Amino acid sequence: MKDSPTFAQAAHEHLTNKQMRQNVGHAMATIRLRREIATAELPDWELLRDQGQRIKTDAIVNLADHLESLERSVIAAGGLVHWARTAEEANSIVASIIKAEGGQDVVKVKSMTTEEIGLNDALAAEGIVAHETDLAELIVQLAGDQSSHLLVPAIHLNRTEIRDIFREHLPGNADLSDTPEDLAEAARKYLRSRFLSAEIAVSGANFAVAETGTVCVVESEGNGRMCTTLPRVLITVMGIEKVLPRFEDLAVMLQLLPRSSTGERMNPYTSLWTGVREGDGPKVFHLVLLDAGRSLTIADPVGRQALHCIRCSACVNVCPVYEQTGGHAYNSAYAGPIGAILTPQLSGMTEGTSLPWASTLCGACYDACPVKINIPSVLIHLRSRIISERAPGGATRSEQLAMRGLSKILANPSRYEAAQRAFYLGTWPLSKDGLVERGLPGPMRAWTASRDLISPASQSFRSWWRGREARR
Amino acid sequence: MAQQGLRLIAMRIALFITCVNDTFFPQTGRATVALLERLGHTVLFPEQQTCCGQIHANSGYRPEALELARGLVATFEDCQADAIVCPSGSCAAMITHEYPSLAQQADDVGLMSAVDALVPRVFELSQFLVDELALEDVGAYFPHRVTYHPSCHSLRLLNVGDRPLKLLRAVRGIDLVELPRATTCCGFGGTFATKNSEVSSAMLADKLSNIASTEATVCTATDNSCLLHIGGGLSRDGARARPVHLAEILASTDGRQEVS
Numbered sequence: 001m002k003d004s005p006t007f008a009q010a011a012h013e014h015l016t017n018k019q020m021r022q023n024v025g026h027a028m029a030t031i032r033l034r035r036e037i038a039t040a041e042l043p044d045w046e047l048l049r050d051q052g053q054r055i056k057t058d059a060i061v062n063l064a065d066h067l068e069s070l071e072r073s074v075i076a077a078g079g080l081v082h083w084a085r086t087a088e089e090a091n092s093i094v095a096s097i098i099k100a101e102g103g104q105d106v107v108k109v110k111s112m113t114t115e116e117i118g119l120n121d122a123l124a125a126e127g128i129v130a131h132e133t134d135l136a137e138l139i140v141q142l143a144g145d146q147s148s149h150l151l152v153p154a155i156h157l158n159r160t161e162i163r164d165i166f167r168e169h170l171p172g173n174a175d176l177s178d179t180p181e182d183l184a185e186a187a188r189k190y191l192r193s194r195f196l197s198a199e200i201a202v203s204g205a206n207f208a209v210a211e212t213g214t215v216c217v218v219e220s221e222g223n224g225r226m227c228t229t230l231p232r233v234l235i236t237v238m239g240i241e242k243v244l245p246r247f248e249d250l251a252v253m254l255q256l257l258p259r260s261s262t263g264e265r266m267n268p269y270t271s272l273w274t275g276v277r278e279g280d281g282p283k284v285f286h287l288v289l290l291d292a293g294r295s296l297t298i299a300d301p302v303g304r305q306a307l308h309c310i311r312c313s314a315c316v317n318v319c320p321v322y323e324q325t326g327g328h329a330y331n332s333a334y335a336g337p338i339g340a341i342l343t344p345q346l347s348g349m350t351e352g353t354s355l356p357w358a359s360t361l362c363g364a365c366y367d368a369c370p371v372k373i374n375i376p377s378v379l380i381h382l383r384s385r386i387i388s389e390r391a392p393g394g395a396t397r398s399e400q401l402a403m404r405g406l407s408k409i410l411a412n413p414s415r416y417e418a419a420q421r422a423f424y425l426g427t428w429p430l431s432k433d434g435l436v437e438r439g440l441p442g443p444m445r446a447w448t449a450s451r452d453l454i455s456p457a458s459q460s461f462r463s464w465w466r467g468r469e470a471r472r
Numbered sequence: 473m474a475q476q477g478l479r480l481i482a483m484r485i486a487l488f489i490t491c492v493n494d495t496f497f498p499q500t501g502r503a504t505v506a507l508l509e510r511l512g513h514t515v516l517f518p519e520q521q522t523c524c525g526q527i528h529a530n531s532g533y534r535p536e537a538l539e540l541a542r543g544l545v546a547t548f549e550d551c552q553a554d555a556i557v558c559p560s561g562s563c564a565a566m567i568t569h570e571y572p573s574l575a576q577q578a579d580d581v582g583l584m585s586a587v588d589a590l591v592p593r594v595f596e597l598s599q600f601l602v603d604e605l606a607l608e609d610v611g612a613y614f615p616h617r618v619t620y621h622p623s624c625h626s627l628r629l630l631n632v633g634d635r636p637l638k639l640l641r642a643v644r645g646i647d648l649v650e651l652p653r654a655t656t657c658c659g660f661g662g663t664f665a666t667k668n669s670e671v672s673s674a675m676l677a678d679k680l681s682n683i684a685s686t687e688a689t690v691c692t693a694t695d696n697s698c699l700l701h702i703g704g705g706l707s708r709d710g711a712r713a714r715p716v717h718l719a720e721i722l723a724s725t726d727g728r729q730e731v732s
Contacts, residue, residue: 007668321668324675325671357668358671360657360661360675361661364624380530387533404533407525407528410522411522411539413520413522416491420494450676450677452708454700454707457496459498462494465501
């Protein structure tokens, strides 16, 4: 990933994909409207957001205590708890559990965390096949593609493209139509046999309650319910930031999440389980607690609020930058505004360091966030960290010199005014009809590629003011 | 000229022009002065002011931004003004929203208290007119088809809401038309426009087509930085609309923009 393209480079390619941009634009418009309606109908929405923010702040500030409490509760309920410092450790823990249980394949609930750590590829390297069971994840997996959205992994595809993927990869579907009913039916038939034969399932977690050891998965299709109830063994991989202190915290989160996410009052399936129970659900339950950069992120008092995220994707759905590029341009499991603040931090500023600049700081994400993560201010903070820590991907040496030089000029009124005059005189020969002509150097060339640049005024405001004062 | 709720006591108002207006849009500054004086107030211009440091703060150059913030705070704390008015939501928000955290992070107690004293006196122009002067009708006449682009920082940092629209609705002769997807960013974002120039241009293209759909001849906003971007696109496209800052519309009493 270290040599992966910057956001601007990746965006260049994706901006030319008209079909993808049309698919994404259409889906986002629908989901934005649904969210607006679902959040506007609650008179106490803003209070809920405040409460969500308080709960997550407490969860993160006292994380160590909550995690120890979670471990005790899960063990008391008959579960097993594993601690993974890195993605590699988590992957190898999951692989060894599967091997010890004699499994060769697993069914999976949609999970961003396992995507983040590349679990499917790691299992494949051990000869274990992971079957995605969420419809969109299945589509992406069959196509050998990557998810491009937290919530809607196949948002970049339309149903004709999905039909073609099913025709090619799902046996017995050579004549499949592209109606949503037929597509869902084809997936259902295929998945049903997987659910009924699966011995082991892997899930992520939306929340885990410290005081009770209860794990919660929220979903729409029922595939998650199948995975968490039918197989004999259930392995849950969760980032340590997903812990909630109290069971009653779910009362707030389960209002915030579906309304912000799919724009529903309540999602169709909410699965809650606490350890194992005789005659009901899995016989064996493993909880893998993943750090992978979270402790590092907590060390930054401004940046740590990125860990408050409940993965609803509201910020993605309102982001005008994501709307243009789609998710693949972010080169990260987490696309959009939240990805721009999570990816660099989780990687210790080694990956995704161009992402904090992939924003106009318009603030739409902050307004939409159900737990009030101030994404624009974290973006600004990370830009500053990346530059001051000299992390790669932030700003070129020449940009840094130019910005520092500019600040010296702006800091002094006479230097400022001299530079203002020089700017006018310097652009005067290049100007025509009030516009600076094309073909300027450096960043100005990027501007004039698609936009005109007006010439600086022949008389600055301050010069006009002085003249007026003198005439008085 | 019948103006509602005109403040009887004349105020001393210091103008924070911003470096972009000073350099590219002096007519916006002249319009702001003309408007405030027409409303019976005294305008001062502390000449030591330069740039608020937003470009640096937002691009990741915090020490440089801090230095510029110190300069601007010193300039305005010395001026004997009842209010500091700025015809830019973005630069006003820099002072009211970023300066406190800049001062705090620098652990500079003196700067913190100076910022605390300054912030309540700083207003974006439409906020100042509607909230402080209790005005919506400022006696303007502007017989043109106008659409309004709410700039992101005015909208989401300052929460100006529909204040600019209230002022525009009261303008005589105006044909005000709603901009589709008005609250979506135009793609400027300071250095974003050059660092991510292609994405920025794609966002601008959407904004331009929404402006074109209104058939307006004027696109207005509370920020000339957004209008520098939108205007650059309008001009490149040969579009019928031209960018005009809100202050210039409100200052106009004869249907033209320029006032001196």
